Amino acid sequence: MKNFKSVTFLSIALLVSGGIFIACKDDDNSTPEPPAEKAYKYIVSLSLPAQESYPFHILDDLEIGTADIEKSQEIAGLPDNVLVTTQPGFVYLNSPQKLTKYSVDKNGILKDEGSVPNTGISGGPVYTFLDNTRLMVSTGPRQTTDSVFTYQIINTNTMTEEKKGTIKLPINKGATAIPSNYIVKEGKIYVPYIHSNDKYVSFDKAPIAIFNATTQAYEKTIYTDKTASLGYSIINSHGFTENGDLYLVSCNSDYWAANEAMPSGIVRIKAGTSEFDNSYFLNMTLKLGGSHTGGMVYAGNNKAIVQVFDSNLIKAYKDYQTGFVIQYYEVDLVTQAIRKLDIPLSKYPRRALERMKNGKVAIMANTQSAGNAIYVYNSANGEVKKGLEYKGAEFMSGFMSFD
Template sequence: MKKSSTLAIFAALIAFTSFSCSSDSDSPDGGTPSVGTDKTKYIVTVTTGASGVADYLLTTDDVTKGSITTQGNGLEQDGSYRFYITNQNKFFSLLYGQGNPGAVTTYALTAEGKLAKTSNFQAETVQVFAAVNKEILTIKVPRSGAAAIASMYRIDATSSLIVGGAQHDIKKLAKNGERAHYTWATQVGDKVYMPYMSIKGDGVDTFGTNYPDSTWVAVYNYPELKLEKVIKDNRTSYLGDYFTNGLIQDENGDAYGFSSAVATSNSVITSTKPSAVVKIKKGTTEFDQSYFFNIEEKSGGHKISSSSYIGKGKVLLQMYGNAGKNNGVAKLAVADVYAQTFKWVTNGPAVIKSTTTNYNIATEDNNSLILGINTPDGNWIYTINGATGVATKGMKVEGGEITAIAKLKY
């Protein structure tokens, strides 16, 4: 990127960003600074679903039992439509401004284990955010109209300050008359891999495509965010989905991509390839042609909705309840991407309204995944064992639906 372009980006950042950080990011308001012990607390975010009512942040020492409520408890956030990410033992809450700038609020735990705000500033509404090294990478992706420049911002996770960025033309990236719309971003080694879907972006069939049976991953170096390569395949469809991560890196450094294969044109599913898992070996920038895990076949015709990495090759999959359709009752399954085996989760709720999808946490032994499951009968935190696929019901959450689960040390 030319220096003049970089200066233009920073000028734009200054124009829309207003900082009000605390003088010491390790000294949150409301208590003695954390000294970094091994004690932990879980953060459970809850929304009431009511118009204009913000999400609540609840904290607890144990999510495997008991109950917790929003009534007279927790921190109420400013504004609804919040999204979350953690890095450097900080909890970031991003307000989706629906086209307008939104707040980026940072929280940390005090030495007493109290959740407190450490900074708050206005930034562009973004569709992609990911932890990369000691930073948060956020990306604003235009979906239609004349705008075709995706803006990437690097936020220092310790200071909560924007420290750099880049801009990329997503029509030029697509090279097919449509536009590349990043579904998510994942750090793989020292680079950032960004799967994208090709969309018409015409304002009529905006997320429709004429290219339903192709897979793309844009590879960027970091921190410069210069495009190095686009990895391509045609054995399945795009990885992930809008606001849904579809690429993970395992403990061995290999990357696995998850495709629902539900690309549409004029609201009709046109994908002809199966919902599947593909692999990029460590140190390469090509799809491994010897690896193809056909999830649709193994599941009896169901398709992937979202994926969450448990560890040791085990992945929790939320599946579409109606085979081949982007709707229906959700079902949970565990896939082993090493052995290419698939099993349905047992002992879970019969009917699932929603889960915490992107906002789950693996246990420290990487054997299980902790997630929130909302049902017609109530909302609970469950632990799913990666080896057995057995779900164990834990804490009940009252006063709203669970939207995310995170964990911080203090």
């Protein structure tokens, strides 16, 4: 009998199509190769409030299959970890005293790779990578009485603090500033922030403070009067198109301490400029009949996925987080057409959107009618499909990619 390795592909095809099974002995006595290790790509944070348990789960695929909380893990001795950010192969978690870098071993277990003392803990750290090895991050409280915020620049190769400093966000007298993001664009750091009065209602203009990315020196603040409250630190809320234009969504709902008298929508800062494009505003509240937006992720092909709070379903403040009131829409940033995606109503809006390496968008949905699952949107054809189903957690509280 011929060695199996010498059988041609055509022969195999004929055997399979004819329904014939032939047992062949591999006579070269070669040792079978071990199965390939999983390429872990995603970290999911989970919530079981009744048990005061908030573990993490490392996964290799969000598009198919089922995962169970029994295989999740908690960080020993650090029950209050917060997911900060990721790099290829690494995850960064914040605890009350330190920011820690973790790798992932062959079994999908987080491995401590070093820590630095942090600037405090909050549920929404603000961060950006200045380059491949330098992380600028503010881990402390998102709100201060003087609008001064401490940041660190951390060398992520050595996990050492390269620099520590402060930024000050311009505010009105008696007002409050809450930074939403650090965004690097053309040598500058853009800091959209919530600018609100003493009643925590945002003013009728949305600001972005701009700093030098090399020195962190303040340069200027720009404003748009088309919306309020651009972005929020616990949800993806901006994206760059292929030509370098920056789009930002206003997380302008009462959940984010905002101003629902102003419309929610999407604004643009074109490539090569550092001012709002006043000719562009996608008024989502008008298109949605009064509802307001949460997060946004750019999906490619001039499409974005936008998170929406259905105002008809919100009866109390708690509904923004624990009610099944969240919908997702496909938005064409050029034509400004919107289309509701076929995803059941969901709860918990934080860290719910992620663009995957293959260009698709993963959408976290904690639903009442279909359980907890990840839905996957493909901008190439506009299709959305149910992907990974998650079992055993009250809800998924966020996820990120690190491939």
